[in-house]
Amino acid sequence: MLRARILENKLSSLYKAGKIVGGVYLGRGQEAVSATLGASLIQGKDCFAPLIRDQAGRTAFGEPMIDCTRTYLGSVEGPMKGRDGNIHRGRPEMGMPAMISHLGAQVPLIAGMLFAKRLKGCLDGCVGATTVGDGATSTGAFHEGMNTAAVENLPMVVVVANNQFAYSTPNHRQFACADLVERAKGYGFGGHSVDGTDLLACAEVIGGAVRKAREGEGPQMVVAHLLRLSGHGEHDDGSYVPDSAKGGHYGRDCIEVAMRQLAEGGYATVDELMSWQEEAAEEVQKAVAQAQQEPVPDPYRENWTALSTRFPIPAP
Amino acid sequence: MSVTYIDAIREAQETLLREDPRVFLYGQDISNFGGAFKATKGLSDAFPNRVFDSPISEDAMIGLAVGAAIEGMRPIVEMQFADFSSIAFNQIVNQAATHFYRTGMPIPITVRLPSGGTPGSGPFHSQSMEGIYAQYPGLVVVTPATVSDAYHMLIDSVKLDDPVIYCEHKFLYRWLKSKAINGEHLPIGRARIARPGKHASVVTYSAMVHEAVRAADRLQADGWEIEVVDLRSVKPLDLDTVLASVARTGRLLAIGEAFPWGGVTAEVVAKVTEEGFHLLDAPPQRLNARDTPVPYHPKLWAAHRPTPESICDALRKLLSF
Numbered sequence: 134m135l136r137a138r139i140l141e142n143k144l145s146s147l148y149k150a151g152k153i154v155g156g157v158y159l160g161r162g163q164e165a166v167s168a169t170l171g172a173s174l175i176q177g178k179d180c181f182a183p184l185i186r187d188q189a190g191r192t193a194f195g196e197p198m199i200d201c202t203r204t205y206l207g208s209v210e211g212p213m214k215g216r217d218g219n220i221h222r223g224r225p226e227m228g229m230p231a232m233i234s235h236l237g238a239q240v241p242l243i244a245g246m247l248f249a250k251r252l253k254g255c256l257d258g259c260v261g262a263t264t265v266g267d268g269a270t271s272t273g274a275f276h277e278g279m280n281t282a283a284v285e286n287l288p289m290v291v292v293v294a295n296n297q298f299a300y301s302t303p304n305h306r307q308f309a310c311a312d313l314v315e316r317a318k319g320y321g322f323g324g325h326s327v328d329g330t331d332l333l334a335c336a337e338v339i340g341g342a343v344r345k346a347r348e349g350e351g352p353q354m355v356v357a358h359l360l361r362l363s364g365h366g367e368h369d370d371g372s373y374v375p376d377s378a379k380g381g382h383y384g385r386d387c388i389e390v391a392m393r394q395l396a397e398g399g400y401a402t403v404d405e406l407m408s409w410q411e412e413a414a415e416e417v418q419k420a421v422a423q424a425q426q427e428p429v430p431d432p433y434r435e436n437w438t439a440l441s442t443r444f445p446i447p448a449p
Numbered sequence: 450m451s452v453t454y455i456d457a458i459r460e461a462q463e464t465l466l467r468e469d470p471r472v473f474l475y476g477q478d479i480s481n482f483g484g485a486f487k488a489t490k491g492l493s494d495a496f497p498n499r500v501f502d503s504p505i506s507e508d509a510m511i512g513l514a515v516g517a518a519i520e521g522m523r524p525i526v527e528m529q530f531a532d533f534s535s536i537a538f539n540q541i542v543n544q545a546a547t548h549f550y551r552t553g554m555p556i557p558i559t560v561r562l563p564s565g566g567t568p569g570s571g572p573f574h575s576q577s578m579e580g581i582y583a584q585y586p587g588l589v590v591v592t593p594a595t596v597s598d599a600y601h602m603l604i605d606s607v608k609l610d611d612p613v614i615y616c617e618h619k620f621l622y623r624w625l626k627s628k629a630i631n632g633e634h635l636p637i638g639r640a641r642i643a644r645p646g647k648h649a650s651v652v653t654y655s656a657m658v659h660e661a662v663r664a665a666d667r668l669q670a671d672g673w674e675i676e677v678v679d680l681r682s683v684k685p686l687d688l689d690t691v692l693a694s695v696a697r698t699g700r701l702l703a704i705g706e707a708f709p710w711g712g713v714t715a716e717v718v719a720k721v722t723e724e725g726f727h728l729l730d731a732p733p734q735r736l737n738a739r740d741t742p743v744p745y746h747p748k749l750w751a752a753h754r755p756t757p758e759s760i761c762d763a764l765r766k767l768l769s770f
């Protein structure tokens with residue numbers, strides 16, 4: 134959580150300094166949800182399709198920090214080689230597919246990865262997870278993917294981060310059911326709700342959903358309630374979010390809540406928390422400095438064709 | 450004994466399932482029922498747990514196939530009709546087509562699109578979508594016109610590492626027969642001279658190859674020798690073979706069953722004009738379906754797509770320059 138927040142703060146200042154190639158999209162306020170999901174998954178075994186606000190989940194799942202800075206800065210050394218940017222990155226061969234912009238599209242994709250694992254006979258104990266926002270739950274791809282995963286009874290966990298706004302559109306213009314978790318039943322998913330600002334609750338509910346899926350209880354959907362603490366992207370000041378929401382329960386910062394919970398529960402001392410922060414800041418500095426000195430793609434030297442096959446193929 | 454075009458498609462899938470454990474079939478009603486056109490008939494009995502019925506969820510069907518390809522499988526997805534692939538458009542052009550470019554990992558999926566018109570099918574069961582998919586970098590788009598090509602090109606499509614849109618023509622399914630499947634075949638990316646000639650070149654693909662050959666047969670009575678080039682794959686497009694034909698004849702007519710705005714025929718004319726302007730003795734022409742949705746009534750339908758008559762008319766005009 135901390136590493137993601139500190140990294141994102143740095144990305145934000147780089148953006149404001151004009152040093153980032155494209156846009157910057159942050160997960161401030163969503164770290165507890167995202168990190169508990171990423172930490173509940175096993176890299177090398179499970180698959181995880183993170184979404185727009187999942188820096189914390191990516192980090193917890195094991196994505197090296199340098200993947201992020203390289204992608205934002207367009208380094209040719211990054212996983213996307215400067216061909217795609219910001220949050221649209223991944224390492225599919227390591228179980229983390231690269232997201233596309235189109236919301237909802239990763240839901241059936243994760244279902245497909247699980248489906249294939251079952252065909253290969255290596256599904257046992259694996260989980261596939263993805264996250265979506267409240268807005269993405271309105272897409273056809275989301276509905277189709279949820280239904281498909283349920284029909285196939287796949288160990289899929291879908292976490293809906295209901296941060297109350299899709300870009301500027303509030304929940305009441307996005308869906309008409311009282312709570313998105315009601316949908317789980319209709320799809321045939323296990324359904325769970327959680328306070329997304331509460332780390333311990335997230336660990337219990339999201340971790341529990343992952344465990345259920347892993348133990349063969351079928352697909353699971355978790356709806357986490359929270360508020361996005363930044364604009365949609367760093368170009369957006371989020372002025373459409375009313376003060377009442379900002380001052381409400383979900384307007385609290387999950388990191389502050391987590392720090393308090395960790396200190397009060399005896400999980401970490403204040404000193405420890407401080408030193409984690411310092412370590413993270415150092416790691417961020419290093420990753421940014423490294424990516425900044427790396428070459429960017431060269432359109433004249435690089436073969437950046439879109440196919441892997443060289444055509445025409447010679448006759449047999 | 451004869452083999453139909455759809456038999457060839459079924460045989461190819463059987464061969465692929467037998468030879469490559471990474472292949473599986475996914476689509477609506479394709480398991481016990483054998484598919485809306487019976488292209489997978491009996492395959493679920495022969496290969497239990499390799500042929501799966503999907504929900505009516507075209508978007509999720511391709512999403513699932515892409516996920517499975519990431520895991521090393523080589524899925525073949527059957528769209529019940531090419532028309533419904535518009536629901537899966539996003540997964541095809543954004544997820545599958547961009548994946549290799551973005552991540553370096555190829556997505557070897559094959560999407561079978563039962564394409565083109567048949568009498569009485571109407572606007573939603575008749576569309577030819579090859580031009581739309583060919584527009585997108587990262588996709589291979591094939592359009593077999595013969596029984597042997599239907600077989601070999603499906604096998605080759607699944608063997609390619611890239612996503613392939615395999616456009617099979619519904620009109621050819623049972624209409625087109627062959628004694629046997631040829632052993633010899635051209636690779637994807639190579640066009641074929643379907644009928645040699647010297648006065649004009651018709652460049653076409655899929656079912657229109659047969660209409661063009663019929664038109665050429667008729668014009669032969671008047672002494673015209675029309676060359677018909679079967680593109681086989683519209684992307685990549687074998688411009689060398691097309692230009693060599695135009696060099697022999699000096700005249701070009703590009704024919705397609707798709708709607709007339711843009712598309713494969715426009716691309717052929719543009720490329721030949723750009724690279725072979727000096728070879729042309731007449732302005733290059735093209736002939737497509739009309740610019741309306743595909744009609745339901747067979748009489749309207751027959752007047753909608755190019756026919757031997759309309760092709761002969763277009764060729765006479767071309768030859769009169």
Ligand SMILES: Cc1ncc(C[n+]2csc(CCOP(=O)(O)OP(=O)(O)O)c2C)c(N)n1
Pocket residue numbers: 185186234235236265266267268269270272294296298299300361365
């Ligand atoms: C299919 C689709 N339509 C529109 C967009 C543009 N878009 C990007 S993010 C976004 C809002 C997403 O809201 P939500 O799913 O609630 O996630 P959040 O941003 O709140 O985390 C929109 C409309 C998109 N990426 N995909």
